[in-house]
Structures are given as C-alpha cells and as structure tokens.
Amino acid sequence: MQKDALHILLADDDEDDRLFFKDAFDDIKVQTKVDFVHDGLQLMEHLNQPDVVLPDVLFLDLNMPKKTGKECLIEIKKTPHLRDLIIAIYSTSSSDEDIEDTFVQGANIYIKKPSDFNTLKKLINEVITLNWHYHTSGLNRDNFLLSLK
Amino acid sequence: MKLFIKFDINTICSLFLKEKLEQLNVDFDTLGFGEIQLKTNVSNEELDTIKKELVPFGFEVVENQKSVLVQKIKDAIIEMVFMDENENNLKSSVYLSEKLNHSYGYLSNVFSEVTYSSIENFIIIQKIERAKQLILIGEMSLTEIAFLLNYSSVAHLSTQFKNTTGITPSAFQRIIKKRRENLK
Numbered sequence: 001m002q003k004d005a006l007h008i009l010l011a012d013d014d015e016d017d018r019l020f021f022k023d024a025f026d027d028i029k030v031q032t033k034v035d036f037v038h039d040g041l042q043l044m045e046h047l048n049q050p051d052v053v054l055p056d057v058l059f060l061d062l063n064m065p066k067k068t069g070k071e072c073l074i075e076i077k078k079t080p081h082l083r084d085l086i087i088a089i090y091s092t093s094s095s096d097e098d099i100e101d102t103f104v105q106g107a108n109i110y111i112k113k114p115s116d117f118n119t120l121k122k123l124i125n126e127v128i129t130l131n132w133h134y135h136t137s138g139l140n141r142d143n144f145l146l147s148l149k
Numbered sequence: 150m151k152l153f154i155k156f157d158i159n160t161i162c163s164l165f166l167k168e169k170l171e172q173l174n175v176d177f178d179t180l181g182f183g184e185i186q187l188k189t190n191v192s193n194e195e196l197d198t199i200k201k202e203l204v205p206f207g208f209e210v211v212e213n214q215k216s217v218l219v220q221k222i223k224d225a226i227i228e229m230v231f232m233d234e235n236e237n238n239l240k241s242s243v244y245l246s247e248k249l250n251h252s253y254g255y256l257s258n259v260f261s262e263v264t265y266s267s268i269e270n271f272i273i274i275q276k277i278e279r280a281k282q283l284i285l286i287g288e289m290s291l292t293e294i295a296f297l298l299n300y301s302s303v304a305h306l307s308t309q310f311k312n313t314t315g316i317t318p319s320a321f322q323r324i325i326k327k328r329r330e331n332l333k
Contacts, residue, residue: 029265100320104327110315129266133274143281145324147315 005031006128009055011043011072012036013064017113021059024121030128040067044075047082054085057109057131062091062102070105077106084141086134088127094149103145112149123148166208173199219263221249222256223271230275230298241272277313280306284322291318 008025012018018036025032035055037043043060044067046052058076062069069089076082088109089102099110109127114120126148134144163179170177176188191199200210225248229241242253245268249256260268276298283294295306310318 096320099316100324103316103324104331106328129264130274132264133266133271139274139278140282143278143285143325145314145316145321149315 005033006057006131007053007055008032008034008057008059009043009046010034010036010059011038011040011064011069012059012061013039014061017061020117020120021124024117024124027121028125028128030125030132032128040064040069040072043067043072047076048079054082057086057088057127059088059090060107062089062093062098070102073102073105073107086131086141086144099147103147108141108144108146110147162208165206166203169203169206169208170199173202175199215259215263218249218251218256218259222260222268225249226268226272226275230272230279241268273309273313277310280310280318281321284318285325 010018010021012021022034022036025034037046047054060069060072064072069091073087073089076085076087083106086109087107088111089107090111090113091098092113094112102110111123111127114123127146130146133139134141166185167179170185175191178186178188196210203210222245225245226241229244239247245256246253257268260266260271264271280294280298283289283297284291289297291306292303295303298306300306300309307318310316310321314321316324
C-alpha cells in the first residue's frame with residue numbers, strides 16, 4: 001500500500017551477514033531500499049558527504065574493522081546533521097550491560113544477531129513496523145528504545 | 150477592446166466536474182467541495198475510465214483515501230490514550246467505531262492493510278509511549294501510571310512495557326537519565 005520505500009543503510013564487514021540481511025529485508029511486507037557500507041570508515045565517509053541522503057534507519061554492526069560500530073555511534077551522535085538518525089545496533093552479544101551501554105550512547109534499537117533466517121526476518125519486521133509508526137505518528141524519537149533478543 | 154473577467158474557481162470547478170460526470174453517465178451527489186458520492190456502484194473498469202477522463206481537465210481522484218482514514222484512526226487513538234482522567238471507559242473498539250462512523254472490522258482491516266500492524270498493537274505502542282513520558286516526568290509512581298493508563302496492575306504495565314520495548318521501565322528510566330548526563 002505504502003508507495004515510499006523505507007531507506008535502510010547497513011554497515012557490516014561480513015559479506016554473508018550483508019546477504020542475510022538483504023534477503024530478510026526483501027522478504028518483509030514493508031517496502032525497503034537497502035544500501036551497504038563495508039566498514040566504519042566507509043560509513044562515516046558516506047554520511048559526511050555534502051549531498052548525502054540520510055537513511056531512515058541505520059543498521060550498525062558493533063564489530064567492524066578500522067572503526068567499530070561503537071565509535072561510529074559516538075561520532076554520529078556528536079555530529080549535528082546526523083544526530084537524529086535512527087540507529088539499530090546489532091551484535092552477537094546479548095549482555096544487558098552492552099545493551100544498556102549502546103542505548104546510553106544514543107542507539108535506538110538493539111538486536112541480538114540471530115543465527116537463523118526466520119528469526120532475523122521476524123526481528124527486522126518488528127523493527128521496521130515500529131519504525132514506521134515513529135515516522136508517521138509523531139512519537140518521540142528520544143524515547144525510542146527497543147531491544148530484541 | 151479589453152474586458153476584465155472576474156471568476157470564481159469553486160463555481161467553475163463544481164460546474165465543470167458536474168458536466169463531465171454527467172457526460173460519463175455517473176449518478177452522483179456533491180458532498181461539499183472536493184468530495185462526491187457515487188449513487189450507483191461502478192466497476193473498477195468504469196472507475197478507471199472516470200479517473201482517466203477527468204485527468205486532462207486537471208481533476209485527480211485522490212487514491213489514498215485509506216491513508217486518510219488511517220491517519221484519522223491514529224489521531225483518535227492518540228487522543229484516547231493521552232486523554233487525562235479515566236473519562237473514557239468505553240472499549241477502544243466501541244470508541245473508535247463511534248468516533249469514525251465505521252464498523253470496527255472495517256477500520257481494523259484498513260489499518261492493517263496500510264500500516265502492516267494492528268490497531269491493538271498501535272494502542273499498546275501509544276500507551277507505552279505515554280508511560281515513557283510519565284516515567285520521565287518523574288512525578289508519578291509506576292503504580293499511579295498503571296492506574297492512569299487503565300492497567301489492571303503494575304505488573305501488567307511492566308510486562309507490556311518489557312514486551313514492547315525489550316527493556317524494563319526502570320532500565321528505561323536509568324538509560325535516559327544517563328544519556329542526559331552524557332549530553333551535559
């Protein structure tokens with residue numbers, strides 16, 4: 001029904017993971033357009049281009065070479081034109097401390113990387129549907145926290 | 150010789166639209182500017198013809214009526230959830246169908262079709278949103294918040310909070326507090 005696709009940017013150094021995510025996005029009902037960057041440096045370069053079209057949601061892998069997801073997160077939150085990005089962190093860790101820490105740094109969503117495709121699809125569907133509401137229903141983004149394990 | 154002509158766009162458009170629709174043998178009522186009610190059922194093909202015939206004259210049938218309705222549903226839900234006091238004792242399904250003059254089944258279908266989520270789910274999201282605000286204001290205890298938002302108990306609110314956000318109300322409070330300190 002909705003014509004406008006949700007623009008997703010995914011930062012992950014692992015090619016298999018990128019494909020995994022891409023397939024999951026292709027499978028959900030909400031229309032999405034997914035772009036990729038391969039590491040933290042490339043991500044920050046991309047976001048800092050003068051004519052960049054910012055994504056509706058940034059999916060950020062915590063463990064990336066060159067610049068980690070956490071470093072990117074902190075940098076993004078310090079950059080005025082990027083500060084309001086919706087950021088979904090995903091990682092293999094599911095410790096409450098790690099989760100709380102990334103939230104405190106300004107992430108909105110925390111996803112524990114699942115090992116099977118169907119769980120990933122389910123998680124992504126949940127994230128995207130809720131995110132739609134944040135886009136279209138004037139919910140307060142500062143209070144947007146979602147943790148999925 | 151020059152003539153200056155003053156014209157009223159509303160009248161022109163209404164008359165023109167009327168003429169066009171009559172040419173197309175459409176039986177209709179005008180319900181104020183911009184909205185017309187077809188008196189007979191038309192097939193999708195006929196509707197397409199009507200749309201096409203109108204385009205060259207600058208008329209366009211608004212396609213996203215459903216989106217308009219979804220927005221109305223959302224507004225009504227937000228109003229309901231953010232209403233102070235427990236004035237509203239109606240069930241949400243009754244409240245919505247009375248307010249929007251459609252059956253709840255119809256509203257519910259349109260909502261799911263457009264947003265890919267249910268009205269029930271949206272109500273929960275809004276209630277949790279309100280709970281978040283109240284928690285952050287910090288003037289009410291969780292028990293009071295649960296009562297205000299019509300939860301049967303604190304436990305019920307906490308569970309729904311955790312199910313919706315993945316974190317507990319107290320973790321939420323802690324995170325936002327730390328975040329604000331970080332920003333200082």
